[in-house]
Amino acid sequence: MNTIFYITATVAIVSSLIAITNRNAIHALLYLILSLLSISVIFYIIGAPFIAALEVIVYAGAIMVLFIFVVMMLNISLEEEQENKWLTPRMWIVPSILAALLLIIFIYVLKEFKYEQTTAEIIGPKQVGITMFTKYLLAVEISAILLLAGIIGGYHLGKQKKKVIHRFLEKTKKI
């Protein structure tokens, strides 16, 4: 288990470093997703399976998809002949090695470790839910308000404003 932690931590740090030094935004986002997946493995092996699932579903599944949508909407064309660059081996050999490491660890964990060995230290979703909805109920409501503000802010800031110059405003501008 300790070896798994070290390997996964190395994968996380290396892929984060590549993500922040990459020039292509889509490649950087894919490396960032790889980093989030490896952090989810770490969550799983330190005894938080619910948080590991949330990390994959919400972070890697929802937030990163938002990023990718925006990058594709902006249509940032860095270089031409990108298609030719994707086919060269050095573009895909590093992410393939890192992702294959995670896959090997995943298969190893599923084969070798029985779930009964680890039930003593796992904090499951039931305990998390009970704590969240009794002790931190006020914080849950505040975060609901925060999400509402995020929805309204995203809608208001993201919509395209048509530039309508009113006649009255034009007249006042001339004066």
Place this chain on the structure above:
Amino acid sequence: MVTISMDIQILFAGALFLTGLVGLLVRRNIIFMLMSIEIMLNSAALVFVIAGSHWMQADGQVMFIFILTVSAAEVSVGLALILQMYHHYRTLDADAINRLRD
């Protein structure tokens, strides 16, 4: 299960946080700056979960869920701002918007 001491786990989270901080300070592309902020938030949440599993409490995981909420709201508003910035200035350089009005 995992028998690594808490120091090394927090050291890992700190290394991840430093990675995000360096990315935030070095890059000028504003999408990369937002991604670095994501890395930093994620490593802070990792510290919460590590501490929660060390003391066998569920509070750390509850804090992770709150950080996830804050991160989702921040990303939606930040990406909408990036869209507006790109439509106004046709660039993603953070140094291009250093004036309040043009």
